[in-house]
Amino acid sequence: MGATKTDHFTESQNELAVLAKALxxxxxxxxxxxxxxxxxxxxGDIVNELPLSQPTVSQHLxxxxxxxxxxxxxxxxxxxxxINEPGLEKIKGFFQHISDHLAKKRSECC
Amino acid sequence: MGATKTDHFTESQNELAVLAKALxxxxxxxxxxxxxxxxxxxxGDIVNELPLSQPTVSQHLxxxxxxxxxxxxxxxxxxxxxINEPGLEKIKGFFQHISDHLAKKRSECC
DNA sequence: TATTTATATTGCAATATTACGATAATAATT
DNA sequence: AATTATTATCGTAATATTGCAATATAAATA
Structure with a gap:
């Protein structure tokens, strides 16, 4: 074990998880x-901004x-x-969707 | 090694990372x-909805x-x-902020 | 072409995550 | 009180992530 069961989830769920995980x-x-x-x-001066070595920063990038x-x-x-906008818009859309949905239903829960 | 250097980053950065990592x-x-x-x-019927065992789902929850x-x-x-709205609003705000910022500066980049 | 500058890759050790069976804990029901 | 139903925790194996030193790669410059 230890490996995520990606094939049991939808493509959209895996895609969002990859984006969130990256952040x-x-x-x-x-x-x-x-x-x-x-x-x-x-x-390239990102390395100077972070408290991490050049190889580590390169890996994060x-x-x-x-x-x-x-x-x-x-x-x-x-x-x-x-920044790559399409990727960002995708994950932003997920939160927007949840937020919009919650705004309508707030009273019913907890 | 293998442990994240959380103390080298701001509280806000760590907080957002925790939220994103959870997703x-x-x-x-x-x-x-x-x-x-x-x-x-x-x-509790979340377990029935997911292709994972009860202990695993409990851990994810x-x-x-x-x-x-x-x-x-x-x-x-x-x-x-x-869903806990405050947590969700926090991470949504992060993406909204980036998105708003990008809308203004789009032409300057790449 | 040798050197410098900028970034990526490799290899490895430390730690974290994922998943589940077994078991515990708690509250409702019989 | 014993049973059942629901959720949490423990223990453990498999895999992934984090971080860096050492090294490789690639382009600019001397």
């Missing part, structure tokens, strides 16, 4: 916030990229990272 | 969706509760679970 680490939240703060593509939350394009000998 | 499993997404679908407190995404109150000999 389930403070370093990756910090990366997203930093990319947002600088208001543009940022070419890879996970965010795999999940579709950021994208990186080669820019000379450095890499330009920025 | 980083398809079973826990499925639980949230189910609680939403039934429109009310649900007394505990994680969602610890993260503040659901709440459970004792109702006779069963337990009434439902």
């Amino acid at each position: 389930g680490h403070p370093a990756r939240i910090a990366i997203m916030e930093y990319l947002l703060k600088v208001d543009a593509c940022i070419c 890879k996970e965010l990229k795999n999940a579709g939350l950021i994208k990186g394009s080669i820019e000379g000998n450095s890499i330009c990272y920025c | 980083g499993h398809p079973a826990r997404i499925a639980i949230m969706e189910y609680l939403l679908k039934v429109d009310a407190c649900i007394c 505990k994680e969602l509760k610890n993260a503040g995404l659901i709440k459970g109150s004792i109702e006779g000999n069963s337990i009434c679970y439902c």
Whole structure:
């Protein structure tokens, strides 16, 4: 055991879980916030912003990229990272949906 | 190693990471969706809805509760679970914030 | 072409997560 | 009081994640 039973859940559920999981680490939240703060593509000084080694940061960036939350394009000998909107909209939509639903039904529960 | 360096990040970053991590499993997404679908407190048939054993589901419910995404109150000999709005609003706010910010700056990036 | 700069990959140790059988705990019912 | 129903906890095996040193890769520059 130890492996998630992904094939027992819907594609949508797995997809949302992948997105949420990618954000389930403070370093990756910090990366997203930093990319947002600088208001543009940022070419690699993310390592200086975080209290983690270069290989570790690189790994976190890879996970965010795999999940579709950021994208990186080669820019000379450095890499330009920025937020990938479609991925973000997908997970935002999930919370919006829940929130809208709750607004209608608030009184019935607990 | 293997332990997250939580003390190197802000409280807000850690808090968001905890919420996102709690949703980083398809079973826990499925639980949230189910609680939403039934429109009310649900007394324990979550186990029947999921392709997982009772102890495993109980563990997932505990994680969602610890993260503040659901709440459970004792109702006779069963337990009434439902979505905890404040936790949900917190993580929704994070995505809303990013989304709003991106809407303004879209043209500058990538 | 050698060197520097920037990022990725590999390998490994420490720790965390996932899943479930067995069992415990609690309250309702008989 | 014994039984049943419902949920939680313990113990444990399998797998995943986290973090970093060492190393590799790739592009710019001297």
